[in-house]
Amino acid sequence: MQYTTILAALALGSTTAMAHMEMSFPPPLKSKFNSHAKNADYSMTSPLSGVAQFPCKGYQTAMSDTTGEGASVVTWAPGAKANFTVVGGATHSGGSCQAALSYDVGKTFTVIHSYIGNCPTSSGQNFDFTIPSDAKTGSALFAWTWFNKVGNREIYMNCASVTIGAASKKRTISERDTAFSSRPGLFVANVDPNGCHSVEGKDLAFPDPGPDLTGTAGATDTIAGACVAVNGIGGPSSGSSSGGSSGGASASAPAASGSSAPSASSAASGGSTASSAAAAAPIASSAAAGAGAGAAAAGTATASAPASSGTGTSGSLTVSSHGECGARPAPAPAKPSSEPVAPSGISAATQPNTAATDAKPALERVAAELRLATRLRTQRSRHDSSTTQTWATSKVDEPTFEGIEEEERERERGRAGW
Structure with a gap:
């Protein structure tokens, strides 16, 4: 008896655990409600188990069987009213849902209506x-996606094959307040490893619900973590209300708020914000006048970029060998006029170093001349008194003191660096 009771309790618990919610109309792919399904999945009420089941529990591949399991179950006209129905035994106090369309077999989804709460x-x-x-x-x-309010952090998703038929009447511009291409992409959370989850006990407020909304948007405390795309769907976008997590981009690559070309404000006085018209042209902050002259020595290449709007000027930015951008370097200060300038065709390194002589203080040179004159007078006195004895027996001509004096002057100039 006890064994039977335990089995009954387990069976009841299993039924309760599995009896969540599922979409019954339009009949989803592989659903027991779909007459085209060959092998119905009776666990359609279960949440997605992970990345492998996203999107559509993996059943979007049945769309290729256009006359079998992937056959259309309903036709909707553009601009017409439509609806979907949800059935099951555990509503988890409601939550938030989205309805979306995909034209590329589940690679991207465009949200056509969001329901926040209930x-x-x-x-x-x-x-x-x-x-x-x-x-x-x-x-x-x-x-159809559903983020339950109470219970485990889960995402439920069912998908159906439908046909968008001809419009019931001629479309007009006034009816297209928001272009289909401008609507947000499907929001994704509670699927590891996309990095974000809905907060239990709160109705998830979609960061970008789109123009068609039932409920109230704007809550900033219903999502935790930073969402990333799952199988190319969802990810960060502008308008996130909880730390940047969102699924607003309909393209497979996550969308980012602002321009795709990075820009920064000018650091120079009176500079305005610069932005490039070319997406690939990086825009960096300009340095103040006179700054950065030393940094320019590390090998730079100059890349032209449009001037910022409203300045009426144009110029170029300097791109270093490391790929970094900066302002045009300030010109180096002019060299002193006393430095030697090499004649055309001759290296400055081979020119006489007259700068050293010109740079010596005049007083030092005068003192050196006085020392030389004193030494020469002493040598002349010795020469005059000993010339006869020294050169009387010499076989060569007697050198004049003028020659000795000139040699002495040359040696002195060499020592002094003149």
């Missing part, structure tokens, strides 16, 4: 939305 609150609940009037006609993948 999604769902009961089994069989219908959720209305409008197909964008400029939605592309043809085969599409419709997705």
